[in-house]
Amino acid sequence: MEQKKIEQEIKEIHEKLDFITQQLQETCKHNQEMQELKNDLALVGKDMFDAAVEGLEDVAPYFDTSDLLHLGKKLLRNTRNLNRMLTQLESAEDLFHDLKPLGKQMFDELLETLNELDRxxxxxxxxxxxKIIDTIVTTFDVEDVRLLRENIASILLTIKDMTQPEMLNSMNNALDFFKKMDVVIKDEVSFFTIMKKLRDPEVKKGIAFSLEFIKNMAQQGNGHSKQA
Known part of the structure; x- marks a missing residue:
């Protein structure tokens, strides 16, 4: 009985030793992996440090630790300003999101308006x-444009006078008269008939207008001749 108990205890001791041995092996393996990782990180850190040193050598003439300290102080002094600026940026972003649908609507309305104009x-x-402007530019030279500029006032005044109701009425009457110029008088017209026609008020007005028109034309012609 005692022998079996001793054997059982020895077996348990062996099992514990096996467990401890396994744990030691795993611990050694883990330590080895950590050491390898440490070595790798050391190499990477050394490379990064060397690269940083090499990079800082390029900016060394333009940078000093006092500059970094001055920058830190300035950032601390302007913390509130930075906060206000960030708040304004957030407000601007909110405004952009609010105006985005409105901008899309305005763009759609613009496209609709352009489509309507095209239609x-x-x-x-x-x-x-x-094309008309291009024809004018290619047909007339600078001298023609200069003459037009010098006489534009007279041209506009002439157009203004021609658009007066009295002048338009006279022009319409003249056009109606010219349309009827092809009227053929078949019967012989005697002097008595002409004298009778002269008693017509419309005929008198026409003769008076013709005489006044010829008189004014003659006066205008004499005026231009004297100026020349």
Missing amino acids: KGYFEFFGEAF
Whole structure:
């Protein structure tokens, strides 16, 4: 009985030793891996340090530790300003998000307006108008434009006078008269008939207008001749 108990205890001791041995092996393996990682990190750190030193050598003439200290102080002094600036940036971002749908709506309305103008023929009209301007530019020279500039006031005054109701009425009457110029008088007209026609108020007005028109034309012609 005692022998079995001793054997059982020895077996338990062996099992514990095996467990301890396994734990020691795993610990050694873990320590070895950590050592390898430490060595790798040391190499990487050394490379990074060497690269940093090499990079700082390029900026060494322009940088000093006092500059870094001065920058730190300035950042601390302007912390509130930086906070306000960040707040304004956040407000601007919120405003942008609020205006984004409005901008899309305005863009859609602009496209709709341009489409409507194109449908009505505005772009085609302006294209032809540009061709008119191109024709004017290629047809007239600088001297013609200068003469137009010098006489534009007289031209506009003439157009203004021509658009007066009395002048338009007279022009319409003249056009109606010229339309009827092809009237053929078949019967012989006697002197008595002419004298009878002269008693017509409309005929008198026409003769008076013709005489006044010829008189004014003659006066204008004499005036231009004297100026020349």
